[in-house]
Amino acid sequence: MTRRFLFVLGSARAEGNTELLARAAAEQLPAEVEQRWIRLAEHPLPDFVDLRHDSDHVRPAxxxxxxxxxxxxxxxxxxxxxxxLYWYSVSSLTKRYLDYWSAWLRTPGVDFRGTMAGRTLWGVAALAHDEPAVAAPYAGTLTHSAAYLRMRFGGVLLGNGSAPGDVLGDTDALARAKTFFAQDAPLARFPHETPGA
Structure with a gap:
């Protein structure tokens, strides 16, 4: 299967540090790999309504x-x-997008779980902190989401930056970006799962 990357940009700011780091990593992808970039701020989702105990969701137009x-x-x-990294997790725009995954799991004719199984989820984040451990809740959100859908998880590429363009001075992050998407992404697992479970 030809690889097709979807970059979901969850920042409230265009061309912020996270996007710059994601683009640095994407530059390393082979030319034949399709890339699609969607800025969530330009396609605002309505408030998520949980219908799982009332009715099925309808496939959106x-x-x-x-x-x-x-x-x-x-x-x-x-x-x-x-x-x-906003308050140690994903941005509100990103969280709303992930909330919609719950609706798509319950939308007749979509087979969201079956389609996502075996696909790969990656994370890219800029944070204004010197200690990467503060991003553990962020990574947990993504890895658990991937595990729930039996996706692969490629990990999170972290870079340091607060003011616009700061991440371009994080030479370690830019070096990691060069090989980030080249790594093998293992099947995501919940912490209590054992291999083969």
């Missing part, structure tokens, strides 16, 4: 933000969550 994101997500072999 393709010309709506939810329809656009659903179709792009289903078409991707690799989904890159490019969200800055």
């Amino acid at each position: 393709a010309d709506t933000p939810a329809g656009l994101l659903l179709d792009a997500t289903l078409a991707a072999t690799d989904i890159v969550i490019a969200s800055p």
Whole structure:
């Protein structure tokens, strides 16, 4: 299967540090790998409504933000969550996108779980902190989401930056970006799972 990367940009700021780091990593992808970039701030999703105990969700129209994101997500072999670290986790725009995964799991005719199984989830984040351990909740959100859907998880590429462009001075992060998408992504597992479970 030809790889198709979907970059989901979850920052409230265009061309912020997270996006710059994601683009540095994406530059290393082979030319034949398709890349699609969607800025969540430009396609605002309505408030998520949990219908799981009341009724099925209806597949959103393709010309709506939810329809656009659903179709792009289903078409991707690799989904890159490019969200800055906000209060130790993903941004509110990104969290809303992930909330919609719950709806898509319960949308007749979509088979979201079956389609996502075996695909790969990646994370890219800029943080204004010298200690990468503060991003553990961020990484946990993504790895557990991947495990729930039996996806592969490629990990999180972290870079340091607060003011615009700061991450371009993080030489360690830029070096990691050169090989980030080249690594093998293992099947994501919950902490209590054992291999082969």
